[in-house]
Amino acid sequence: MGFFSKIKEGLAKTRDAFMGKVESIISFGRKIDEEFYEELEEALIMADVGVNTVMEIMDELRSEVKKRKLTQAEELRPVLQEKLAELMGTEQEGLKMAPDGQLTVILFVGVNGVGKTTTIGKLAHRFKSEGKKVILAAGDTFRAGAIEQLEVWGERAGVDVIKQSAGSDPAAVIYDGLAAARARKADVLLCDTAGRLQNKSNLMDELNKVYRVIKREVPDAPHEVLLVLDATTGQNALQQAKLFGASAGVTGIVLTKLDGTAKGGIVIAIRKELELPVKFVGLGEKMDDLQPFAPQEFVSALFTGNDTEDSE
Structure with a gap:
């Protein structure tokens, strides 16, 4: 199954909630008036597109209506799709990797x-299926069961996991991971980190220490710092992204559980408000359900009904 088919299937709940409401507003024979704009604005906000982003979209729609002299609501459907497509951008941003023969380090x-640990396991599986040698570093030494969970995923993906005991210094674990990756001539090192926000300054100090260790050992690394967000939390995911963003040096987003939510509009808010690329989306439980994100296909899938023929 190609990405378009997977994303179309995975966006079913979002499409039903988002486009179901939008379609009822952009109905045949309805005039474009102030009441129409208000209802459309509310529908976009309810789909977790984000208030700031919605205001900008509405301004652009009003402008297009005047420019194109549109009067009927149904004429606005392709314009809305066009505006969302513009907002998402055309570029599909893959992971930044080290040159061939050098170690790529990715921090999560x-x-x-x-779903951070699950994401690491699925990405390890993806790299391995591409013929790369992968090692995982269990840098979340704080959460009970985090190390064991990563080991389970390591076994599933058939890759080694470097660990120390619970409560160990995360930077020391990452250091061991780097040493093992070089000794075993690995292509990719995927590093887990603690996810507590209760004491943000401690967490950021910990991350900074991990950073320094990685930079000292591999000057060009980390090649990516991926922030994992749960799509089902909607606007809360956006708040988390803002908290982590600058201080953690995030380079891209992985959005998990997109198939289980009607809040998929959060992808649009993240793209617009954070200017961070969504690199991968989680579209199910299986090993290969972590998919590289294609922005234009995401928008097309939002506007494509289940009865429409797939295009790969």
């Missing part, structure tokens, strides 16, 4: 419960 950050 995010609060507990968002």
Whole structure:
């Protein structure tokens, strides 16, 4: 199944909530008036597109209506799709990797419960299936069961996990991971980190220490710092992204559980308000359900009904 088919299937709940409401507003024979704009604005906000982003979209729609002299609501459907497509951008941003023969280091950050460990396991599986040698570093030494959970995913993906005992210094674990990755001539090192936000200054100090260790050992690394967010939390995911963003040096987003939510509009808010690329989306429980994110196909899938023929 190609990305378009997967994203279309995975966005079913969002499409039903978002487009179901939008379609009822952009109905045949309805005039474009102030009441229409208000209802459309509310529908976009309810889909977790984000208030600031919605205001900008509405301003652009009003402008287009005047420019194109549109009077009927149904004429606005392709304009809305066009504006969302423009907002998402055309570029599909892949992971930044080290040159061939050198070690790529990817750091994962995010609060507990968002699917960080699962994401690392699925990405390890993806890299391994591409023929790369992968090692995992269990840098979340704080959460009970985090190390064991990563080991389970390591076994599933068939990759080694470097660990120390619970409560160890995360930077020391990452250091061991780097040493093992070089000794075993690995291509990719995926580093888990603690996800607690209760004491943010401690967490950020910990992350900074991990950073310094990685930079000292591999000057060009980390090649990516991926913030893992749970799509089902909607606007809360956006707040987490803002908290982590600057201080953790985030370079991209992984949005998990997109298939289980009607709040998929959060992808649009993240893209617009944070100017961070969504690199991967989680579209199910299976190993291969972590998919590289294609922005234009995401928008197309939002506007494509289940009865429409797939295009790969």
